[in-house]
Amino acid sequence: MNTLIIYSTVDGQTISICQRIAQRLVDAKHQVTVVDIKDVTQQQLIDAEQIVMGASIRYGKHRPALYNFIATNQALITSKLNSFFSVNVVARKPEKNTPETNPYIQKFLQLSAWQPQLLAVFAGKIDYPKYGFFDKMMIRFIMWITKGPTDTSGTFEFTNWHKVDEFAKRLSEQ
Known part of the structure; x- marks a missing residue:
């Protein structure tokens, strides 16, 4: 499977998580491309069979580039297998480390027209x-x-x- 992993990060922990996911997918015989959200091409989106997006939180918010990217590419994203994960330090707390209990995932779902097929949240650094x-x-x-x-x-x-x-x-x- 051709998997495109897109990240939005401030300090780099999201990239580290994307690289770990990419390695596990390569081990499972996927073709994987990891790319910064600002560098994604239309051709990469078209060629992907699966799109994974990861974004970090800074001062309680995902970066505006994430929402802009989704608004511009939502039809293409939703036409593929798709997933999203958020990286935030709040997720260090057991009561806030699932998509259902993490306030930033819940806020993302409210603010974004895209509703990913698979969600995850990871504690950051x-x-x-x-x-x-x-x-x-x-x-x-x-x-x-x-x-x-x-x-x-x-x-x-x-x-x-x-x-x-x-x-x-x-x-x-x-």
């Missing part, structure tokens, strides 16, 4: 040393409010890679 001063302080404040890690010298990865592998397995069985 906080990499304080990588952030500029403003982002570091804002994310630290958000983490303080939500009882997350606030040590700005640290990097905290919350991604459950087993859960990513399970999602990839479901994609390979479609």
Whole structure:
């Protein structure tokens, strides 16, 4: 199967998750292309049999490019096997780590006319040393409010890679 994995990311954890999914799909004999949402071509969309989209959250929102891309390409996306996953640090909490309980997936479904066939949510990563001063302080404040890690010298990865592998397995069985 020809699978196109499209990502929208701020800090790179979504790319890492896409690469892991891609490797699992290649292992399952898929042909896989991983591409940034801003670089997707019409031909890639046409040639794909399956479209997987992954997008990260920053300050409570998916990036506008995600919604613009969907609005422009919705007919083509929905004509294929399709899926969506969100990457956000809120998903580190057990009560918010499923599509049904994650507020960002629910918000996405309300804001987007596209209703993916398969949904997933993965916890992201906080990499304080990588952030500029403003982002570091804002994310630290958000983490303080939500009882997350606030040590700005640290990097905290919350991604459950087993859960990513399970999602990839479901994609390979479609």
